[in-house]
Amino acid sequence: MDKEATIYVIDLAKSMGEKHAGRSISDLDWALQYVWDKITSAVFTGRKTLQIGIVGVGTDHTSNPMAKGADGYNHISILQPISQILLPQLQALPDLLRPSKTDDRDVLSAIIIAGDMMTQHCRDLKYKKTIVLITNATGNIDDDDVEKTANFFKREKIELVVLGIDFDDRDYGAKEEDKSPLKRKNEEILKKMVDLGGGEVVAMQEAIDALSIPDIRPVRPTPTYKGQLRLGDPERYDTALSIDVERYFKTSIKRPPTASAYAVREDGPPDEGLSTVHNLYKYKVKDDDSSGGTRDVDRDELAKGFEYGRTAVAISDSEQNITKLETRMGYDILGFIPIQHVERYMMLDNSSMIVGQKGNDRAAIALSSLVHALHEVESVAVGRLVKKDMAEPIITLLSPLVAKDVECLIENILPFAEDVRSYRFPALDKVLTVSGKEITQHRNLPSEDLLQSMSDFVDSMSLVHGNEEQMSIDETFSPVLHTIEGAIKYRALHPTGGIPETPEAFLAYSRQPEDLQEQSKGALTRLMAAADVKKVPPRTKGRRKYRETEKPLSGLNVEDLFRNEKRTQISPDNAIPEFKQIMQHSDDMKRVKDGIQQLASILQNWVSKSFGDANYDRVVEGLGVLRQEMLELEEPTFYNDVLRDLKKKLVAGKLGSNRNDLWYRIRISKLGLITHEVSQFSDVSQADADAFMSLKA
Numbered sequence: 001m002d003k004e005a006t007i008y009v010i011d012l013a014k015s016m017g018e019k020h021a022g023r024s025i026s027d028l029d030w031a032l033q034y035v036w037d038k039i040t041s042a043v044f045t046g047r048k049t050l051q052i053g054i055v056g057v058g059t060d061h062t063s064n065p066m067a068k069g070a071d072g073y074n075h076i077s078i079l080q081p082i083s084q085i086l087l088p089q090l091q092a093l094p095d096l097l098r099p100s101k102t103d104d105r106d107v108l109s110a111i112i113i114a115g116d117m118m119t120q121h122c123r124d125l126k127y128k129k130t131i132v133l134i135t136n137a138t139g140n141i142d143d144d145d146v147e148k149t150a151n152f153f154k155r156e157k158i159e160l161v162v163l164g165i166d167f168d169d170r171d172y173g174a175k176e177e178d179k180s181p182l183k184r185k186n187e188e189i190l191k192k193m194v195d196l197g198g199g200e201v202v203a204m205q206e207a208i209d210a211l212s213i214p215d216i217r218p219v220r221p222t223p224t225y226k227g228q229l230r231l232g233d234p235e236r237y238d239t240a241l242s243i244d245v246e247r248y249f250k251t252s253i254k255r256p257p258t259a260s261a262y263a264v265r266e267d268g269p270p271d272e273g274l275s276t277v278h279n280l281y282k283y284k285v286k287d288d289d290s291s292g293g294t295r296d297v298d299r300d301e302l303a304k305g306f307e308y309g310r311t312a313v314a315i316s317d318s319e320q321n322i323t324k325l326e327t328r329m330g331y332d333i334l335g336f337i338p339i340q341h342v343e344r345y346m347m348l349d350n351s352s353m354i355v356g357q358k359g360n361d362r363a364a365i366a367l368s369s370l371v372h373a374l375h376e377v378e379s380v381a382v383g384r385l386v387k388k389d390m391a392e393p394i395i396t397l398l399s400p401l402v403a404k405d406v407e408c409l410i411e412n413i414l415p416f417a418e419d420v421r422s423y424r425f426p427a428l429d430k431v432l433t434v435s436g437k438e439i440t441q442h443r444n445l446p447s448e449d450l451l452q453s454m455s456d457f458v459d460s461m462s463l464v465h466g467n468e469e470q471m472s473i474d475e476t477f478s479p480v481l482h483t484i485e486g487a488i489k490y491r492a493l494h495p496t497g498g499i500p501e502t503p504e505a506f507l508a509y510s511r512q513p514e515d516l517q518e519q520s521k522g523a524l525t526r527l528m529a530a531a532d533v534k535k536v537p538p539r540t541k542g543r544r545k546y547r548e549t550e551k552p553l554s555g556l557n558v559e560d561l562f563r564n565e566k567r568t569q570i571s572p573d574n575a576i577p578e579f580k581q582i583m584q585h586s587d588d589m590k591r592v593k594d595g596i597q598q599l600a601s602i603l604q605n606w607v608s609k610s611f612g613d614a615n616y617d618r619v620v621e622g623l624g625v626l627r628q629e630m631l632e633l634e635e636p637t638f639y640n641d642v643l644r645d646l647k648k649k650l651v652a653g654k655l656g657s658n659r660n661d662l663w664y665r666i667r668i669s670k671l672g673l674i675t676h677e678v679s680q681f682s683d684v685s686q687a688d689a690d691a692f693m694s695l696k697a
Contacts (some may be wrong), residue, residue: 002049002126002127002128003049003051003122003125003126003127003128004049004050004051004127004128004130005051005052005053005082005118005121005122005127005128005129005130006038006042006050006051006052006053006129006130006131006132007052007053007054007055007082007114007117007118007130007131007132008035008038008039008052008053008054008055008132008134009055009057009107009110009111009114009131009132009133009134009135010028010031010032010035010054010055010056010057010097010134011028011057011058011105011107011133011134011135011136011139012028012056012057012058012059012097012098012099012100013057013058013099013100013102013103013104013105013138013139014058014099014100014101014102014103015027015103015136015138015139016028016031016058016099016136016165017098017099020136020165020166021166021176026099027136027165028097028098028099030165030204030208031134031163031165031204032097033208033211034134034163034204034207034208034211035097035134036489036493037211037489039052039085039090039093040090040489040490040492040493041215041489042085043085043086043087043090043489043492044485044488044489045217047084048084050084051082051083051084051085051121052080052082052083052084052085053078053080053081053082053083053114053117053118053121054078054079054080054093054096054097055076055077055078055079055110055113055114055117056076056077056078056079056096056097057075057076057105057106057107057109057110057135058075058100058102058103058104058105058139059075059076059077059100060075060100060101060102061075061077062074062075062076062077063076063077063078064076064077064078064113065113065116066109066112066113066116072106072109072142073106073109073113074104075100075102075104075105076105076109076110076113078113078117079093079096079097080093080096081117081121082117082118082121087492090492090493091492091493091495094493103138103139104139105139106139106140106141106142107133107135107137107139107141107186107190108141108142108143108145108146108149108189108193109142110133111131111133111149111160111193112145112149114131115131115149115152115153115156115158118131118156118158119156129156129157129158129159130158130159130160130161131153131158131159131160131161132161132163133160133161133162133163133190134163134165134204135162135163135164135165136164136165136166136183137164137165137167137183137186137187137190138180138182138183138186139186140182141185141186141189141190143189146189146192146193146196147196149193149197150192150193150194150196150197151196151197152197153197153198153199154196154197154198158197159198159199160193160194160197160198160199161199161200161201161202162190162191162194162199162200162201162202163202163203163204163207164187164190164201164202164203164204165204166179166203166204166205167187167201167202167203167204168187168203169201169202169203169205169206172203172205172206174203174205174206187201211503212503212504212505213475213477213505214477214482214485221248221249222248222249223246223247223248224247224248224249224352224387225245225246225247225331225385225387226245226246226247226357227244227245227329227330227331228242228243228244228245228330228331229242229243229244229245229331229333229354229367229383230242230243230330230331230332230333231332231333241333241366241370243356243363243366243367243370244356244357244360244363245331245354245355245356245357245363245367246354246355246356246357246358247331247352247353247354247385247411248352248353248355249350249351249352249353250351250352250353250410251350251351252350253350254478254481255481256480256481256484256485257484257485257488260276261276261277262274262275262276262277263275263276263277281299282296283296283297283298283299283302284296284297285297292612293611293612293614294612303315303316304316304317304320324390325392325393326390327386327389327390327391327392327393328386328389329386329387329388329389329391330386331354331383331384331385331386332383332384333381333382333383333398334381334382334383334384334395335381335382336374336379336380336381336382337379337380337382338378338379339378339379339380339399340378342380342397342399345415345420346397346412346414346415347397347412348415349412349413349415350413351410351411351412352410352411353401353408353409353410353411354367354398354408354409354410354411355367355406355408356368367407367408367409368407370400370409371400371401371402371407371408371409372400372402372407374398374399374400374409375400375402380397380398380399380400381397381398381409382395382396382397382398382414383395383396383397383398383411384396385411394413395413395414396411396412396413396414397411397412397413397414398410398411399411399412429445430445431444431445447530449530450527450530450531452530453523453526453527453529453530453531454527456523456526456527457520457523457524457526457527459523460516460519460520460522460523460524461512461516461519461520463516470513471508471509476509477505477506479502479506479509479510482506483502483506486500486503487499487500568591568594569598570582570595570598570599570602572602572605572606575598575599575602575622576618576621576622576625579595579598579599579622579625579626579629580625580629582595583595583629583633592633593638596626596638596642599622599626599642600626600642600645600646602622603619603622603623603642603646604646604649604655606618606619606622607619607646607650607655607656607659607662608654608655608656610656613661613662616661616662616665619662620662620665620666620669620671623642623643623646623666623669623671624669624671626639626642627639627671627674630674631674631678631679634679634681635681636674636678636679636681636682636684637681637682637683639673639674640673640674640682640684643671643672643673644673644692647663647692650662650663667693672689672690672692672693673688673689673692675688675689
């Protein structure tokens with residue numbers, strides 16, 4: 001990344017604390033939304049080459065090196081020298097950026113001070129230099145040095161961006177009514193300086209509206225392979241093809257930032273009350289001769305194992321060395337296949353692009369010839385990549401890309417056969433009978449009217465209208481990534497309180513656009529009529545729907561036999577199946593409650609008599625069955641009471657000592673309290689359920 005230096009010149013005059021244009025917050029608080037977003041984004045990246053300075057204009061005091069030598073530089077303070085801003089400096093800024101008690105200031109003088117700071121810091125080094133002025137332009141501006149300052153900015157290649165609060169912008173549609181002559185004059189002065197020195201004037205409303213759209217941070221391209229792309233062996237055959245190429249990432253999966261674990265250090269200073277959590281790993285193996293059925297082993301005694309399905313396959317270092325391929329760095333083309341034989345599932349991983357070696361015209365022309373040849377015959381290449389000597393080989397698919405600005409090969413890593421899951425589904429356009437006869441008219445098959453209605457409905461919801469496209473790929477962002485990032489940035493400035501609401505730009509992904517809803521109403525009505533859609537009556541609490549079973553030819557109905565059998569006791573040896581029978585074939589709530597109490601007692605008995613964790617799996621299975629049955633019966637309170645009683649006795653040690661592992665298994669099996677989000681008949685909130693799962697009394 002190139003070095004960047006940005007100075008924010010922020011108007012902190014008394015008038016910035018006032019509210020205008022019908023806003024519920026002051027001009028300063030409104031403008032600081034932009035500042036906080038940009039500064040927290042810089043802190044979030046952690047880049048040392050992204051440096052920021054802050055100058056306050058209209059401050060109560062004066063703190064700048066030019067105040068002593070010349071007039072006109074009062075009420076200007078350097079609040080943050082140009083440097084990398086870290087979390088401590090960020091959290092100190094809100095107290096500094098507050099409205100002052102004076103309106104005496106000259107923003108042009110503040111710009112000059114910021115320009116001097118920039119030149120002293122950057123000197124002759126290569127920097128991207130930007131000064132951002134944020135002001136409502138209601139103070140006096142001495143325009144004697146406008147041209148001189150603009151020439152200085154142009155000479156030093158400093159970009160000046162003026163964010164004007166309630167500035168007029170005809171292109172954006174922003175206009176302030178009843179604007180004072182002073183403010184109108186100041187806008188003209190600032191626009192003149194920007195036109196002469198280079199930069200732009202932006203209405204603050206436009207900048208604030210743009211905050212809902214995430215910034216796409218450019219990434220410096222770093223080659224992941226530099227070497228030859230070969231077709232044949234150039235060391236043995238003169239006819240072999242060898243091209244010097246470079247490999248760069250084109251697309252890659254970005255995951256949300258992960259949290260780090262910290263512990264509160266009570267004996268530390270107040271500002272350093274967190275201590276990094278260090279993990280200690282202990283390894284155990286089953287041993288019937290040891291107490292507890294397990295014994296501790298050292299890491300050196302362990303062998304490497306690989307998962308093959310559900311089986312762990314152990315392999316020693318000596319065996320692994322035998323199986324390791326002795327490879328040499330290179331990129332070889334193994335063959336070519338028609339593009340129509342390429343399935344889409346083969347290209348689901350990250351993609352890279354293969355281009356000619358930088359500065360090598362011969363390599364660029366040779367690769368261009370290969371790309372065009374593949375493009376014309378509609379084929380792709382299968383390659384074998386070894387990034388460095390002794391590295392594992394990668395089998396790739398190389399597809400030609402011929403665009404206006406670039407010609408390259410797009411690389412996708414091919415999956416292993418074990419990575420592909422094949423599933424078979426019945427045909428959607430026909431039904432096969434037991435004898436193999438095809439039926440095209442069936443109640444489970446759509447009619448022509450239904451197919452046409454569905455086609456019309458899909459067409460009515462098209463996001464493409466002429467040359468305009470809604471939610472195009474370039475304008476679509478991941479709500480998960482940017483919402484989490486926004487929450488982290490907000491929490492850095494606001495350590496307490498709730499997190500901000502999700503921006504409207506991300507909420508739009510969760511609902512259909514209103515114009516499409518209106519546009520597709522007619523097609524949806526016709527589709528519902530063709531599909532004979534009917535409203536399902538609401539379920540009655542506590543009633544279970546039994547499956548309709550066909551009456552056997554013998555006339556013996558096994559379901560009726562189970563239903564008529566008045567089972568009253570559940571055997572601990574066959575508790576789970578017998579509990580299911582009671583739940584399925586009992587219409588008496590008294591018998592249901594009795595069955596639940598019996599199962600709860602059996603589960604606790606299994607825990608108390610368990611040797612180590614011998615019975616833990618049975619307990620977890622029993623809780624899972626009980627939870628599912630109560631969800632179907634729509635009686636979540638019964639399950640929640642059983643789980644609360646079990647936890648109470650576990651914590652009190654009434655079911656044996658050191659049973660914490662059982663509660664851990666219950667947690668990872670997601671067998672917590674049934675919340676209102678899962679069942680509408682539960683009065684347990686998600687927050688209460690999360691707190692309950694911690695093993696505390």
